[in-house]
Amino acid sequence: MRRDANTLRTALAEIDRQHLRRARRTVESFPVPESRAEVVVGGRRVVDFCSNDYLGLARHPLIAKAMSDCATQAGAGSAASHLITGHGTEHQRLEEELADFTGRERALLFSTGYMANLAAIATLADRGEVVALDRLNHASLIDGTLLSGARFSRYAHGDPADAERVLKEHGGQCTVLATDGVFSMDGDIARLPTLARLSRAYKAWFVVDDAHGIGVLGHRGRGLLEQFELDPTEVPVLVGTLGKAFGSFGAFIAGSTDLIELLVQKARTYIYTTALPQPVAAATRKALQIVQDEPWRRERVLALATRFRAAARQLDLHLTPSESPIQPVILGGADIAVRAQNELLEAGFLVVAIRPPTVPAGTARLRITFSAAHSEDQVDALVEALGRIQAQSPKRPDTH
Ligand SMILES: *Cc1c(COP(=O)(O)O)cnc(C)c1O
Numbered sequence: 439m440r441r442d443a444n445t446l447r448t449a450l451a452e453i454d455r456q457h458l459r460r461a462r463r464t465v466e467s468f469p470v471p472e473s474r475a476e477v478v479v480g481g482r483r484v485v486d487f488c489s490n491d492y493l494g495l496a497r498h499p500l501i502a503k504a505m506s507d508c509a510t511q512a513g514a515g516s517a518a519s520h521l522i523t524g525h526g527t528e529h530q531r532l533e534e535e536l537a538d539f540t541g542r543e544r545a546l547l548f549s550t551g552y553m554a555n556l557a558a559i560a561t562l563a564d565r566g567e568v569v570a571l572d573r574l575n576h577a578s579l580i581d582g583t584l585l586s587g588a589r590f591s592r593y594a595h596g597d598p599a600d601a602e603r604v605l606k607e608h609g610g611q612c613t614v615l616a617t618d619g620v621f622s623m624d625g626d627i628a629r630l631p632t633l634a635r636l637s638r639a640y641k642a643w644f645v646v647d648d649a650h651g652i653g654v655l656g657h658r659g660r661g662l663l664e665q666f667e668l669d670p671t672e673v674p675v676l677v678g679t680l681g682k683a684f685g686s687f688g689a690f691i692a693g694s695t696d697l698i699e700l701l702v703q704k705a706r707t708y709i710y711t712t713a714l715p716q717p718v719a720a721a722t723r724k725a726l727q728i729v730q731d732e733p734w735r736r737e738r739v740l741a742l743a744t745r746f747r748a749a750a751r752q753l754d755l756h757l758t759p760s761e762s763p764i765q766p767v768i769l770g771g772a773d774i775a776v777r778a779q780n781e782l783l784e785a786g787f788l789v790v791a792i793r794p795p796t797v798p799a800g801t802a803r804l805r806i807t808f809s810a811a812h813s814e815d816q817v818d819a820l821v822e823a824l825g826r827i828q829a830q831s832p833k834r835p836d837t838h
Pocket residue numbers: 549550551552553555576578618620622647649650679680681688689
């Protein structure tokens with residue numbers, strides 16, 4: 439793009455033409471009981487159905503207190519990267535607790551899941567190699583591949599047979615197979631046992647990004663690997679995020695001692711950045727304890743998602759095959775999805791329309807997410823509002 443004021447305006451106009459302009463909305467803080475999934479936007483109190491706060495921990499008073507107590511002691515900033523002097527006691531303890539929680543030798547903290555995924559792929563894949571990715575993988579797994587200098591080859595979504603085609607096609611060059619555990623825009627789950635078997639057979643590192651599963655799925659909240667009973671030899675590289683179910687911020691990679699040590703030596707998104715503030719790590723430690731002590735939170739959020747599905751099916755809404763707290767309603771056109779989003783906001787529900795390029799063209803959707811903080815009444819009211827919107831809008835095309 440040449441430097442000239444008009445090129446920027448033309449680029450923005452093109453985004454508008456496609457109904458793809460994204461806008462931020464400012465969420466105003468207000469003293470709402472943490473147990474309620476409500477936020478204030480534009481001066482109005484609305485029910486939040488788009489956060490990733492699956493367990494209702496983001497405003498938990500004990501977690502906030504752990505953060506402020508730590509800040510009083512350790513300060514707000516970590517002042518350096520982990521390899522200089524930024525690595526503190528709270529980071530160290532949290533890493534040990536996460537290793538224990540995931541049943542792995544070690545865990546390494548990152549500032550974000552985005553950075554953790556870049557680290558995992560770029561450390562394991564080299565120039566001249568190939569990374570096999572699910573077509574609907576999170577952008578960070580793609581960007582990690584770009585950073586590594588390897589090429590990526592994408593297989594059909596959720597299709598292990600197509601993944602095997604990619605592994606076969608590239609012979610020994612395909613060194614990494616990476617997938618989301620729970621797909622963030624569809625809520626469905628990757629077939630991890632089959633992919634684990636394939637990646638072992640073809641000697642590719644298997645990287646699972648369990649951003650939306652960790653804390654929520656599995657008998658003890660240890661995520662998808664627990665649900666599928668997969669051990670560290672089957673999935674050697676596990677990425678988890680801490681800004682979703684844990685209600686905090688940050689991410690980690692868990693694996694063998696050697697894997698973690700190599701990441702510390704080589705991962706650019708670990709080495710060349712300031713360490714996460716210790717108060718954030720302290721907050722996450724408290725969250726980790728609550729996740730383990732209060733299984734009712736994950737039982738509740740999954741029960742609410744099931745309740746939603748049953749009611750939405752009665753209305754013939756277009757759902758995805760999701761067994762997670764992410765329950766999208768596919769609407770098709772970006773304009774239709776935006777209109778539905780606005781109508782829901784009018785009715786007191788904050789739901790975000792997800793449009794291309796985040797999702798494939800023609801599959802714009804409302805990405806509805808549930809939280810243990812929702813009430814049954816809130817869920818029922820949302821379904822009612824969706825029903826009203828569907829009754830008013832033109833019939834959806836057969837292709838969707
Ligand atoms: C949210 C998300 C990430 C990024 O995690 P952040 O901590 O928000 O950077 C990575 N992978 C998936 C699948 C996600 O949904």
